[in-house]
Amino acid sequence: MISRPRRLCFQLSTLLVAASLRSGPAAAQSAADNARYPCREVHTFDFWVGTFDAMPWNKPDAPSGGQLRNTREYDGCVFIERWTSPHSNGMSMVFYDVDRKTWRMIWNDDSNGSNDFTEGAFQDGAMRFLGWVTDPKGNRVYASNVLQDVSPGLIRHIFSTSPDSGKTWVVRSDGRFVRRKEQ
Secondary structure (H helix, E strand, C coil): CCCHHHHHHHHHHHHHHHHHHHHCCCHHHHHHHHHHHHHHHHCCCHHCEEEEEEEEECCCCCCEEEEEEEEEHHHHHHEEEEEECCCCEEEEEEECCCCCCEEEEEECCCCCCCEEEEEEECCCEEEEEEEEEEEECCCCEEEEEEEEECCCEEEEEEEEEEECCCCCCCCEEEEEEEECCCC
């Protein structure tokens, strides 16, 4: 049995394809592609693409503590982040989950630390993700990851955790990502 949300998505996709068939085969293919890849036309997260130097938000003149290299893949439906620093390396995959109708972010690093942000959306000039991380004891902790497009070439990254399921938040890192000039 198909769940109600899947059935509604299927019905909507069917209606879009049927409507576009009246306009011709090219329009039908375009409607089918848009239903399958809705993120192709969404470019709100493109500010994340590029190579960035990272430092604390409140120390804009500090030397870079690491570097991000982010790419946009699969027609904008997937973003790959690669982090390198003298102390750690890691990567994330951000993707549009068509089943859940939300952006997701999964992170893992060379110490096998991982984050799983299962809900993401662009709101108020930032990509905002909610999910969970594990604490040093191995317990799941609610977490927030905000990537704010401050200005062209400048991103503020705020990572927070909540010991009480979102009632209060503790900022764990507040970073400044500055886009490197193209060489």
